[in-house]
Amino acid sequence: MFKFLKEKLKAAVSRISSAIEKEEPIEVPLPPHIEPEEIFTEQEIEDIEVPPPPVEIIPEKPKETRIEKPKETLRKEEKKAELRQPFVEEKKHFEKPKEAVKEIKKKVAREEPIREIPKKEEPKKEIIHETPKKEVIHEAPKKEVIQEEKKGFFSRLKQAITTTKISPERFDELFWELELAMLENNVAFEVIGKIKADLKNDLVEKPITRGKVEDAVVESLRESISGLFDDYKAVDFVKEAKGKKPYIVSFLGANGSGKTTTIAKMAYMLQKTGLKCVLAAGDTWRSAAIQQLEEHAKRLNVPIVKHDYGADPAAVAFDAVEMAKARNIDVVLIDTAGRQHSNANLMDEMKKIVRVAKPDLKIYIGEMIAGNDCIEQIRSFDQAVGIDAVVLAKADIDEKGGTAISVTYVTKKPILFLGMGQEYKDLEAFDKEKILNSLGL
Secondary structure, eight states: OOHHHHHHHHHHHHHHHHHHHTSOBOOOOOOTTOOOSSOOOHHHHHHOOOOOOOEEEOOOOOOOOOOOOOHHHHHHHHHHHHHTTHHHHHHHHTSOHHHHHHHHHHHHHTTOOEEEOOOTTSOHHHHHTTOHHHHHHTSHHHHHHHHHHHHHHHHHHHHHHHEEOBOHHHHHHHHHHHHHHHHHTTOOHHHHHHHHHHHHHHHBTOOEETTOHHHHHHHHHHHHHHTTSTTOOOOOHHHHHHHSSSEEEEEEOOTTSSHHHHHHHHHHHHHHTTOOEEEEEEOOSSTTHHHHHHHHHHHHTOOEEOOOTTSOHHHHHHHHHHHHHHHTOSEEEEEEOOOOTTOHHHHHHHHHHHHHHOOSEEEEEEEGGGTHHHHHHHHHHHHHTOOOEEEEEOGGGOSSOHHHHHHHHHHOOOEEEEEOSSSTTOEEEOOHHHHHHHTTO
16 A cells, blocks of 8 residues: 555655755854864864964063173173173163053054063063963953853854755755655645645755755655644544444445445444444445345345335435334444436435435545545535545555545545455554555655
């Protein structure tokens, strides 16, 4: 079941995901003071050591001593004193401390290298570590701020590398392949429109982690298809049948849709729950229809009400209801002739059966392989006599599955059962989770 649709959806989702993966990464704004020309990994950026601002240091003038030295040594020192003469001019430059301080402040504001005045009382190493820039960085509050800013930058950088997004225009281009796959597998137009709107809302202009795009598309598709059934829950058939006696059910549908076989399957299911039922052979038009239902009744050991061919099917339904009342039978199952919704006379006959029998539940039996034709037939029967629920026969031979996805959302009618074979036990209660799993979602 759903083999073709499953394969088509899988292929389309895979190609859509691959196309989205190739989309441009999201542009994440970086801090204004950082302008990287290349994108590095987080570890590489953490390993970069930022050097402190350069500090220009004036060499300290050596101290003069009064120790008596030889004459040759004194002459060498006098020559060295002459070479140190420029330092006198440098000293004059700092005779005005206020102007020097102002000049230093201006250079700090412009982030220029600071020209430090050597201090005779302090060693050179202490002068290097006493730059205003370095002291501010090592303050505890400032360090926390820098770490937070750094962390935010890495987070945004990582997001830019690992996420992608898709524009509305690009989404429409990519969705066309998925739309075509669903059309080929009998998914109704209304359902395709709903799925497209859901996927667009989940995927367009949203950051999606690279490598997980296909998971995001599949999850969105699963939620969208699951939502097709949420508002139209099927009635508990057995529970309803036990709550009223006799509980009357009429079966409607087109020619050859499998009504008679489905009626026999439901009679078998009711017997397994301890309920007694009676069959009404209301198909007085099709050749051998009465004999077919009678054969099922013998195999299941249930009573049957029948008239001759050409008789009024409404009369057959009435007699079956009266028999159930007289014999304390729990459920009446009324078979009807197959008819097309375009045949006005047969549709009027169906309306008469409904007026006479007053069924508690009107079930449409449709072929799952009929595709969108099945949906149109349900709409027409619903407008004529009102449909309460749907049973999809021949589900075991349908490889497309679009009908099962579309019926409930388009017709607003819940699916009660799926016919999964020719034996009496081959009638499964509809389970949307099983449908989703069959689709590979």
